[in-house]
Amino acid sequence: MKxxxxxxxxxxVDGPASITQLSGEAEIFGAKVKLGLKMVxxxxxxxxxxxxxxxxxxxxxxxxxxxxxxxxxxxxxxxxTAVSTxxxxxxxPTIVMIIGAIDVGKTSFCAYLANRALKEKRSVAIIDAxxxxxxxxxxxxxxxxxxxxxxxxxxEMSAENVCFIGVTSPSSAVTEVVEAIARMTExxxxxxxxxxxxxxxxxxxxxxxxxxxxxxxxVKPGIVIGIQEQNELTFxxxxxxxTQNIAVEPSSALRKRDREERKLLRELGYKKYLKGAAVQSxxxxxxxxxxxxxxxxAPTSQDHMSKIVEHIGTTxxxxxxxxxxxxxxxxxxxxxxxEIAKTLEDTLNKRLKIxxxxxxxxxxxxxxxxxxxxxxxGIIEQLDYDRRVLxxxxxxxxxxASIRVGQVKLDKSGRELEQSSTFSDYL
Numbered sequence: 001m002k003x004x005x006x007x008x009x010x011x012x013v014d015g016p017a018s019i020t021q022l023s024g025e026a027e028i029f030g031a032k033v034k035l036g037l038k039m040v041x042x043x044x045x046x047x048x049x050x051x052x053x054x055x056x057x058x059x060x061x062x063x064x065x066x067x068x069x070x071x072x073x074x075x076x077x078x079x080x081t082a083v084s085t086x087x088x089x090x091x092x093p094t095i096v097m098i099i100g101a102i103d104v105g106k107t108s109f110c111a112y113l114a115n116r117a118l119k120e121k122r123s124v125a126i127i128d129a130x131x132x133x134x135x136x137x138x139x140x141x142x143x144x145x146x147x148x149x150x151x152x153x154x155x156e157m158s159a160e161n162v163c164f165i166g167v168t169s170p171s172s173a174v175t176e177v178v179e180a181i182a183r184m185t186e187x188x189x190x191x192x193x194x195x196x197x198x199x200x201x202x203x204x205x206x207x208x209x210x211x212x213x214x215x216x217x218x219v220k221p222g223i224v225i226g227i228q229e230q231n232e233l234t235f236x237x238x239x240x241x242x243t244q245n246i247a248v249e250p251s252s253a254l255r256k257r258d259r260e261e262r263k264l265l266r267e268l269g270y271k272k273y274l275k276g277a278a279v280q281s282x283x284x285x286x287x288x289x290x291x292x293x294x295x296x297x298a299p300t301s302q303d304h305m306s307k308i309v310e311h312i313g314t315t316x317x318x319x320x321x322x323x324x325x326x327x328x329x330x331x332x333x334x335x336x337x338x339e340i341a342k343t344l345e346d347t348l349n350k351r352l353k354i355x356x357x358x359x360x361x362x363x364x365x366x367x368x369x370x371x372x373x374x375x376x377x378g379i380i381e382q383l384d385y386d387r388r389v390l391x392x393x394x395x396x397x398x399x400x401a402s403i404r405v406g407q408v409k410l411d412k413s414g415r416e417l418e419q420s421s422t423f424s425d426y427l
Contacts, residue, residue, distance in 0.1 A: 142181055145161075321350065
């Protein structure tokens with residue numbers, strides 16, 4: 001269908017939808033829309049088209065897609081003021097960290113800031129540190145890239161550097177996330193004189209505040225932009241005493257998403273990075289593997305194995321031990337419970353972890369080259385304990401030297417099933 005919008009109004013398009021501007025002038029987050037260019041908007045995403053000169057659009061809406069027309073711009077004056085302050089900063093490189101709760105428009109602000117900076121011929125880089133709603137890089141990762149052209153949908157940007165964390169919330173990996181973002185900041189500073197660090201929506205509670213303070217201490221931003229609906233960031237911004245802090249309100253185009261919608265967006269991210277995937281087999285003797293205990297120890301001693309068989313009543317399909325722990329894998333038809341495990345721990349005087357064949361299926365993994373560079377993601381299909389072969393569903397074809405296993409479980413279509421600590425709690 002065709003939609004005509006007067007100058008001075010904003011057309012809000014909720015996906016799934018596709019839209020092509022046929023005439024007039026419009027912009028998205030300060031980036032001019034090209035006439036005749038078709039734009040696809042994902043489900044659960046909203047894109048604001050600010051019309052500067054009467055425009056006509058060709059729009060196709062999916063089942064849940066909608067159009068809403070509002071007067072004026074949805075970019076708050078506080079955003080314009082904050083961006084002007086950032087761009088007027090004499091010190092370069094300038095690091096700007098964006099904080100705020102879930103669904104307050106942090107990514108939209110990043111896009112607006114980057115687009116305004118490009119207009120002023122600034123060289124810009126972005127770090128996307130939102131594990132659960134990542135646009136630059138797959139979900140459960142931290143990604144960075146240079147911004148070389150105006151941003152209309154950050155999901156279209158390609159990451160130049162990716163760090164795999166393997167979880168969708170920083171709460172279970174605070175130290176690792178902080179250090180990863182700090183390392184990425186050092187690299188990204190070589191990409192531009194304005195570095196925008198977009199963070200996750202975990203801001204409520206003492207642990208969240210400590211995390212954001214630790215992150216600011218390591219990243220050392222010159223300016224922190226806090227997007228808040230009321231005064232939820234007052235304490236956190238007040239505790240950031242070594243930065244210039246600016247509080248702004250959310251955009252009026254704000255669209256709140258529920259848990260299922262955020263999950264859907266992650267799944268679209270997994271699918272993007274698994275396109276063209278196929279199952280590949282990796283002998284454990286050929287590659288390094290981390291995030292799981294396979295290969296971290298030596299074969300279990302004969303004395304210990306006899307005690308394991310005595311307590312469990314069957315021979316494990318796989319077992320290895322370190323100085324302080326023992327890892328055991330059982331077939332699906334073999335049985336052991338917590339009481340048996342505890343008794344065996346006391347007998348062997350070692351930590352014990354028992355898993356079952358198939359527990360590894362569906363775990364998200366990252367594949368790296370010999371220098372530790374991220375190549376892509378994959379999904380474990382099977383670990384063949386007898387042959388010591390790991391089968392992974394991935395589109396990475398060559399150069400794989402190591403695999404790191406995360407805690408997110410997916411099916412082959414990229415649908416998120418659960419988060420599993422089966423192996424991580426042992427490590």
